[in-house]
Amino acid sequence: MSVRPLRILAVVPSLGVGGAERVLTTLSEIWVASGHTVLIATLGDEPNAAFVPPAAVEVVALRVAGDSSGVWQGISNNLRRVGAISTLIAEWRPSVAVGFTTHASILTAFAAAHQGVPCVVTERNFPPSNPIGAVWSTLRRVAYRRATIIAMQTERAAAWARKEWDAERVVVVPNPLTGDLLREPHSDGRSKTIVFLGRLAPVKRPLDAITTFAESTLAPWRLQIVGDGPLRDAGHALAVSLGVADRIDWLGVRSDVGDLLRASAIALFTSSTEGFPNGLLEAMAAGCAVVSTDCPAGPAELLLDGECGLLAPVGEPAMLGSAIRSLIEDPGFRTRLGQSARARALDFAPIVVGQQWEDVLQRAVP
Numbered sequence: 001m002s003v004r005p006l007r008i009l010a011v012v013p014s015l016g017v018g019g020a021e022r023v024l025t026t027l028s029e030i031w032v033a034s035g036h037t038v039l040i041a042t043l044g045d046e047p048n049a050a051f052v053p054p055a056a057v058e059v060v061a062l063r064v065a066g067d068s069s070g071v072w073q074g075i076s077n078n079l080r081r082v083g084a085i086s087t088l089i090a091e092w093r094p095s096v097a098v099g100f101t102t103h104a105s106i107l108t109a110f111a112a113a114h115q116g117v118p119c120v121v122t123e124r125n126f127p128p129s130n131p132i133g134a135v136w137s138t139l140r141r142v143a144y145r146r147a148t149i150i151a152m153q154t155e156r157a158a159a160w161a162r163k164e165w166d167a168e169r170v171v172v173v174p175n176p177l178t179g180d181l182l183r184e185p186h187s188d189g190r191s192k193t194i195v196f197l198g199r200l201a202p203v204k205r206p207l208d209a210i211t212t213f214a215e216s217t218l219a220p221w222r223l224q225i226v227g228d229g230p231l232r233d234a235g236h237a238l239a240v241s242l243g244v245a246d247r248i249d250w251l252g253v254r255s256d257v258g259d260l261l262r263a264s265a266i267a268l269f270t271s272s273t274e275g276f277p278n279g280l281l282e283a284m285a286a287g288c289a290v291v292s293t294d295c296p297a298g299p300a301e302l303l304l305d306g307e308c309g310l311l312a313p314v315g316e317p318a319m320l321g322s323a324i325r326s327l328i329e330d331p332g333f334r335t336r337l338g339q340s341a342r343a344r345a346l347d348f349a350p351i352v353v354g355q356q357w358e359d360v361l362q363r364a365v366p
Contacts, residue, residue: 125275176353186287200229216321261286
């Protein structure tokens with residue numbers, strides 16, 4: 001089916017390491033393939049981009065990022081940012097402007113309204129779990145009233161947004177799978193490896209993953225921790241104290257995550273909150289049996305309330321451990337759960353999510 005070609009301006013803080021940046025890069029590939037013209041504007045200087053869009057996508061650095069030392073400087077800096085985006089809109093004349101991340105969305109909404117251009121704003125986190133301060137909250141409340149469409153990643157986040165703004169302008173568009181995780185082969189559930197994928201930061205609760213592993217497994221089962229962050233040293237110390245240091249592999253940040261997931265049997269996620277759990281979706285696509293906390297927002301929606309993975313409350317390693325043991329003790333169940341997860345992941349294939357985005361963009365433009 002042919003689509004109306006659009007000029008799409010996407011505004012993002014940077015193209016550095018991050019979920020929003022990776023998703024935008026994937027979406028820009030889809031948009032260009034659909035016949036759209038795409039310009040990505042970054043707020044920063046972009047000396048070292050972690051994600052490179054297709055050659056057909058123009059990238060411009062607005063060079064207006066940076067911290068503010070006080071309220072008045074913050075106001076001045078934000079006016080400068082809105083002005084820079086507004087000027088770009090006036091010069092490039094997009095059909096629609098799209099903001100990626102909260103702050104970029106707020107600034108883009110004000111600039112697009114000033115230029116009379118349709119705007120789609122997106123939240124990449126679950127807002128109730130990610131406070132942005134009184135000033136930014138007020139700005140968001142006002143800015144999103146001017147947005148054409150408010151795109152949230154999960155139904156739970158959308159329910160929150162519908163209480164704040166016009167419900168008919170709120171839509172749910174999940175993240176697409178990135179990379180080649182849907183290709184064969186996938187995990188057959190036979191390995192004796194559990195993988196934890198995520199930043200080693202408090203919100204991901206990696207220490208719970210180590211405790212869960214220690215309480216639920218025996219040799220030859222191993223835990224691979226993929227990621228890095230401020231809790232790495234604490235994790236090492238905990239592993240030693242629990243007597244499992246020799247069964248944990250600390251792999252750091254890796255570029256071969258897909259291969260690691262395919263070689264694992266179980267994927268463990270222990271977050272206290274999520275915006276959209278990209279790592280969990282990747283594990284599902286790889287065919288891992290997934291055990292996750294039932295945190296807001298995302299895991300339960302992806303796993304269909306336990307049909308495609310096992311859920312346990314946040315901060316309960318004993319219950320997570322019980323779920324892990326049920327998978328270890330029943331290889332058939334482990335394999336079936338991995339197959340169900342992989343089938344569910346097809347709902348987030350780029351072609352599927354790309355069509356959802358296409359519907360949103362076409363709806364936004366008169």
